[in-house]
Amino acid sequence: MRLAVLLYLLSAGTMCSAETLVYFGTYTRGNTSSEGIYVATLDEATGALSQPRLAAKADNPSFVAIAPDGKTLYAVSETPWTDESSIGIVAYSIGDDGTLKQLNQRSTRGGAACHVAVHPSGKCLGVANYSGGSCASFPINDDGSLGEIASFHQHVGSSVNPRRQQEAHAHSINFSADGTQAFVADLGMDQIVIYDVVAETGTMTPSKQRSLKMPAGGGPRHFCFAPAGNIALANLELSSEVALLRYEDAARRLSILKVVSTLPGGQAVPGNSTAECLVHPNGQAAYVSNRGHNSIAVFRIDASNGDIEWIENESIRGEVPRGFGIDPSGKFVVVANQNSDNVVSLKIDGESGALSPTGSEITVGTPVNVRFLKR
Known part of the structure; x- marks a missing residue:
């Protein structure tokens, strides 16, 4: 009996100690308080x-x-430098208290590294360089540090927007x-560029379908898969x-199903992106x-008929919502308002997906990105 009680208390203590950490990437250059x-x-x-700490x-x-x-x-370290000694990506170990200890750092060989994704196996990662218009991949060592660069691909091309699309601008990478x-969503080329990946070596090579052309002048920025893996999204910044995209994994083929506005009634809002x-x-x-x-x-x-329908637009109680994340429970959206x-956190309606404010708000200098770690 005493053993059963002890095991219960230990189990309860474990459950109570569980927590969901939220990490925020920021800008530290310019007029900001972020460090x-x-x-x-x-x-x-x-x-x-x-x-926040x-x-x-x-x-x-x-x-x-x-x-x-x-x-x-x-x-990433989003700086303009592109030489071999410049730093574009940094690896950290995560401490018990949530703080980070640097393991090592690498050059990404392209200016303004702006997006990083870890391979599902945890054996490698990919980086997109915005101003460099390129992408790179790295193997991950057993201790979590980064190995030498395994692949580097320079994108070449342009599109119709004379101000933003005169050259390639790789903006995100996802597996x-x-x-x-x-x-790799490339805003400058109006394309989703596709690579085949070998996780063990961290190498990427151009796929049979080299890319998917997106609507001219749209400027694909970010890309994500639905959980089932046969549907994906790409937001068009410009x-x-x-x-809404269809992904056929057996054929390794990506195609466009439907494109819709992100604004109420599809009415343009000057300066929006x-x-x-x-x-x-x-x-x-x-x-x-x-x-x-x-x-x-x-x-x-x-997903059954490849349709996407606008429901609503919810205010984010701030200015310039850059990145946001959906928490592991699927109950909340946490939004980083850059300017x-x-x-702020918003509650997700379990049936409709609609959002409403929770009333929770914290101060973070120039927040850009949101990532969760439940443990």
């Missing part, structure tokens, strides 16, 4: 965010990614669920739209952030 990467906790019952000092760590085992975090392919797109874990709702309209657009997805130095 690097910050961490807070999320109450998954209420959506309340704790006061500095997890690690870093230079313009605008985007971060966490390894599948939750032991390491990788952050398929099985890790056999990587997808045209305030989102594209989209930033992030995510699909809810249930695969039935999707979200896109609008900078200018300062809202999150909510959509309903029907108002605040982060």
Whole structure:
């Protein structure tokens, strides 16, 4: 009997000690109070965010990614330098208290490294260089540190927008669920560039379908898969739209199903641009952030017939929502408002996917990216 009680207490203690950490990538250059990467906790019952702490000092760590085992975090260093000695990606071990300890750093061989994704196996990662118009991949060592660069691909091309699309601008990189392919959204070329991946070596090579052409002048920025893996999204930064895509994994083929506006009634909002797109874990709702309209657009997805339908736009209680994340429970969206130095949480309606404010708000200097770690 005493043993049973002891085991119960130990189990209860373990459950009570579980927490959901939220990491924020930021800009540290320019007029900002940020010093690097910050961490807070999320109450998954209420959506309340704790006061943030500095997890690690870093230079313009605008985007971060966490390894599948939750032991390491990788952050880009979004600087203009492109020489071999410049730093574009940094590896950190995650401490018991959520703080970060640097393991090592590497050059990405391209200016303004702006996005990083870890392979599903945890054996390698990919980086997109915005101003360099290129992408790179690295093997990950057993201790979480980064090996020597395994692949580098320079994109070449342009599109119709004379101000933003005179040259290639790789803006994000994402892996398929099985890790056999990587997808690089290139805003300057109006294409999703596709690579085949070998996880063991971290190498990427051009796929048989080299790329998917997106609507001219749209400017694909970010890309994400729905949980089932046969549907994906790409938000178009320049045209305030989102594209619903079909992915045939056996044929390794990507195609466009439908493109819709991220603004109410499809009415243009001067100066608006989209930033992030995510699909809810249930695969039935999707979200896109609008900078200018300062809202999150909510959509309903029907994967069976390849349809996407606008539901609403919810205010983000701030200015310029750059990145956001859906918490592991699927109950809340946490939004980083770059120009108002605040982060807010929104509650997700379990049936419709619609959003509503929780009332929780914290201050983070120039927040850009949101990533969760439940442990």
